[in-house]
Amino acid sequence: MRKKIHPIFVAVFFLLFTGLILVTRVVSQEQNKDVTTITSTTSSSSAPTYHAKPIHITNALEMKPIVDVSGWQRPSDIDYDVLSANISGAIIRVQSGSHTRKDNNASDKNGLDKHYQTHIKEFQERGIPVAVYAYVTGNSIESMKKEAKSFYEASYKYNPTYYWLDVEEKTMEDMNAGVEAFRQELEDLGAKNIGIYVGTYFMAEHSISVDKFTALWIPTYGTNSGYYNAAPATDLDYDLHQYTSVGALSGFAHHLDLNLITTQKEPNEVYQKLFTNPQ
Structure with a gap:
């Protein structure tokens, strides 16, 4: 015969589960933000730079x-x-x-x-x-x-x-x-x-x-x-x-x-x- 689960334990379980989901989502968003920042920085640093090129005039x-x-x-x-x-x-x-x-x-x-x-x-x-x-x-x-x-x-x-x-x-x-x-x-x-x-x-x-x-x-x-x-x-x-x-x-x-x-x-x-x- 299974024991009856007390309602308070059920409530605590759902609160912990919901909290875990929220924390996971926040961490995921922060990681995505970091990736975006890194990508943006890399893109910015790889923008074309201009250097003097030697020119030879033949005519x-x-x-x-x-x-x-x-x-x-x-x-x-x-x-x-x-x-x-x-x-x-x-x-x-x-x-x-x-x-x-x-x-x-x-x-x-x-x-x-x-x-x-x-x-x-x-x-x-x-x-x-x-x-x-x-x-x-x-x-x-x-x-x-x-x-x-x-x-x-x-x-x-x-x-x-x-x-x-x-x-x-x-x-x-x-x-x-x-x-x-x-x-x-x-x-x-x-x-x-x-x-x-x-x-x-x-x-x-x-x-x-x-x-x-x-x-x-x-x-x-x-x-x-x-x-x-x-x-x-x-x-x-x-x-x-x-x-x-x-x-x-x-x-x-x-x-x-x-x-x-x-x-x-x-x-x-x-x-x-x-x-x-x-x-």
Whole structure:
């Protein structure tokens, strides 16, 4: 004959059983959460990273172009992944000059480009070699030196391959002296590679010497169709040619300045000179 089970024991049994199920479920959920966290962390750590890839230029006319961009090309308008796949290098404006008196869409009131840090970071992360430039507007020897110092202090930590002076305006009587003061200040501060962007007519009109610069960048557009038309008509020993201001590349829906290495020298040698970090 079976013993009669007391109701209180039945209640205790069911409470223990139910509690065991609840505990098991909680432990299972925590384990699943840990697995999800690990998976998420692993996925995040395996996201693609970008490393500089050596580029060898065998033909200047067949190379991917070099872009120069500033705050007027807003980061929100750029697909850096796509654009980076279509260029060989980038030259980023860091400073718009001391003529800037108030904020605008591209520069702050001190003349620093609003988006230079983003441009540099995004291109460098994708393995694109980056040089920098400053739009020169000093109206005295002292203000030229001040602009050079501001430019260098904003740029050097990014280890740019080249420092360029963009000289397009007559801002003082002796432009040659002013440009040289800017260049010398950069050199004194520690810049190793210093080039100048200047049109041949402007250079001749204002007697600007480029002898002390280590590279020359010339703008000449021909028909400015967006495509390369012809080499600059000059005997100057130039390294870089800006051939259009209305270029088009995937990754940016608006016009871009496009540049190529000179066709008059060994292209890879010039490319490595301009886009290999100084040691």
